[in-house]
Amino acid sequence: xxxxxxxxxxxxxxxxxxxxxxxxxxxxxxxxxxxxxxxxxxxxxxxxxxxxxxxxxxxxxxxxxxxxxxxxxxxxxxxxxxxxxxxxxxxxxxxxxxxxxxxxxxxxxxxxxxxxxxxxxxxxxxxxxxxxxxxxxxxxxxxxxxxxxxxxxxxxxxxxxxxxxxxxxxxxxxxxxxxxxxxxxxxxxxxxxxxxxxxxxxxxxxxxxxxxxxxxxxxxxxxxxxxxxxxxxxxxxxxxxxxxxxxxxxxxxxxxxxxxxxxxxxxxxxxxxxxxxxxxxxxxxxxxxxxxxxxxxxxxxxxxxxxxxxxxxxx
Ligand SMILES: [Zn+2]
Numbered sequence: 001x002x003x004x005x006x007x008x009x010x011x012x013x014x015x016x017x018x019x020x021x022x023x024x025x026x027x028x029x030x031x032x033x034x035x036x037x038x039x040x041x042x043x044x045x046x047x048x049x050x051x052x053x054x055x056x057x058x059x060x061x062x063x064x065x066x067x068x069x070x071x072x073x074x075x076x077x078x079x080x081x082x083x084x085x086x087x088x089x090x091x092x093x094x095x096x097x098x099x100x101x102x103x104x105x106x107x108x109x110x111x112x113x114x115x116x117x118x119x120x121x122x123x124x125x126x127x128x129x130x131x132x133x134x135x136x137x138x139x140x141x142x143x144x145x146x147x148x149x150x151x152x153x154x155x156x157x158x159x160x161x162x163x164x165x166x167x168x169x170x171x172x173x174x175x176x177x178x179x180x181x182x183x184x185x186x187x188x189x190x191x192x193x194x195x196x197x198x199x200x201x202x203x204x205x206x207x208x209x210x211x212x213x214x215x216x217x218x219x220x221x222x223x224x225x226x227x228x229x230x231x232x233x234x235x236x237x238x239x240x241x242x243x244x245x246x247x248x249x250x251x252x253x254x255x256x257x258x259x260x261x262x263x264x265x266x267x268x269x270x271x272x273x274x275x276x277x278x279x280x281x282x283x284x285x286x287x288x289x290x291x292x293x294x295x296x297x298x299x300x301x302x303x304x305x306x307x308x309x310x311x312x313x314x315x
Contacts, residue, residue, distance in 0.1 A: 031113060032121035033292035036315050037283065038231025040091050040211065044285060044292040045118050047084035047101035047143075048111035054080060058248065059256040059263065069251055082245055084111060084139055085293045087238050087285050088121070089212065089229055094129040096209050098227060098238045099287060100143030103152060107139070114143060128153040130209055132202075133160050134240035135221040136168045137259070138184065140287070141191045151195065159208055160192070162201040164223025169196075217242055217273060219266030220259070226273060228282070236283040236294075242273050246289045250274060250297065250304040274304045283309070 031046025054063045057080050067077035075081075087098040106112030115125075131153055133141055146152055167173065169192070174185035192199055202208050204216040204225065217226040220241040227238040243249035244257040253270045260266035277284050277297045284306070286293040295308040 030120035031117040031291055033294065033312075034121075034315060035292075035294055035309055035312055036234065037229050037236045038211075038234035040089055040229060040231040040234070041315070042229070042236065042285070042294070043088040043090070043121050043123075044294055045086045045088060045101070045114060045121060046291045047086065047114035047117070047139075048106070049081050049083040050107045050111055052080045052082055054078070057258055059258060061252075061255055066248065069248055073247060075247065080245065080248070081290070082288050083291055083293065084114075085285070085287055085289065085291055086114070086143075088118070088123060088128075089209070091210050091231070094209060095123065095127045096212065097128050097131045097153070097156070099134055099140040099240065100131055100152070102139055103143030103145070104147040105138065105142040125153045126155055128156040131156045131158050132208055132212070132227065133158070133164075134217075134226065134238070134287070135161065135224040136164050136184075136188045136191075137221065137241070138187050140240070141188070145191050145194075149194065157200055158192070158195065158198065159200045159202055161214070161223035161225045162203050163218065164221060164225070165199070165201050167222040215273070217269050219262050219264075219269040221261050224269075234283075235280075236285060237273070237277050239273070239277075239284050239286045241287060242270050243286060244288045246286050246293075246297075246304075246306045250306055251300075252303050275299075278304060 033044040035042050054066055058066050070077050084101055086101050089096040089098065101114035102111050131144060143152060144158065168185060168188040174182065177185060202214055204214050206214050208214050211230045213228045215226045215228055217224045224241060226240050226242060229236045229238065244259065249255055249257060249270065253274060254267055256263040274297055278299050284295065284297050289306065295306050297304050297306050
């Protein structure tokens with residue numbers, strides 16, 4: 001005991017090396033992550049995250065239950081972290097963007113890095129041939145048009161789900177909507193209004209780009225759509241908001257997130273698609289998963305588990 005105690009003061013002795021302060025407190029490497037699906041190059045681009053309070057986030061379970069699920073994954077039980085991750089699909093002949101991030105309308109200081117990350121990955125807005133949108137919630141469409149009112153991707157065809165368009169662009173529905181929901185309708189008009197006649201509207205089960213097929217996923221919103229990307233033997237599903245963070249809603253597909261517009265339908269859709277990617281071993285990319293949110297979903301107990309793809313040193 002005496003010798004161990006004697007060794008302790010060495011800790012407070014003068015350091016052998018100069019103090020090295022953190023380079024920039026809280027900074028991370030640029031948020032982009034490349035993987036391949038067949039011949040297609042897939043790049044996940046981070047738009048950071050927003051931190052939300054636990055209270056009210058999951059509608060149908062107690063906060064203590066949510067905390068238990070977070071703790072089981074080594075996560076703090078004080079808040080929910082909701083990241084934003086878009087996908088760039090480079091087919092070799094087309095650069096396709098799946099959802100646009102928050103653009104100039106970032107909800108807080110931890111988001112708003114999308115363009116910097118997109119450029120760090122080697123892209124410019126001019127390179128984008130198509131922007132295909134999953135649904136019309138602001139965090140998915142706001143990057144399409146900047147604060148000055150200009151389209152951010154000047155050469156891109158904008159593609160939107162027909163059912164989503166029918167719901168949000170209906171003026172009578174907007175006028176009759178509760179006040180809390182009116183800003184969402186107005187935001188859809190801000191994004192698309194000036195270019196409404198140029199937006200291509202697509203249905204479900206359609207090839208919206210070479211190797212990219214739209215899949216019905218309503219519930220989260222009336223026209224919510226996910227996409228299967230297929231090249232060679234490779235397949236990936238862009239899950240959009242099938243779950244909010246999979247940390248909670250893949251583990252517990254019957255939990256209802258605050259933002260699901262038709263909670264019961266969202267649960268059915270969530271189970272159907274998580275079942276599909278598990279059974280058929282289709283890789284998944286989650287819009288609101290912890291970055292890069294790309295990996296394999298498997299059935300696990302009563303829910304599902306996402307095993308993230310390991311870091312890819314080379315593709
Ligand atoms: Zn979302």
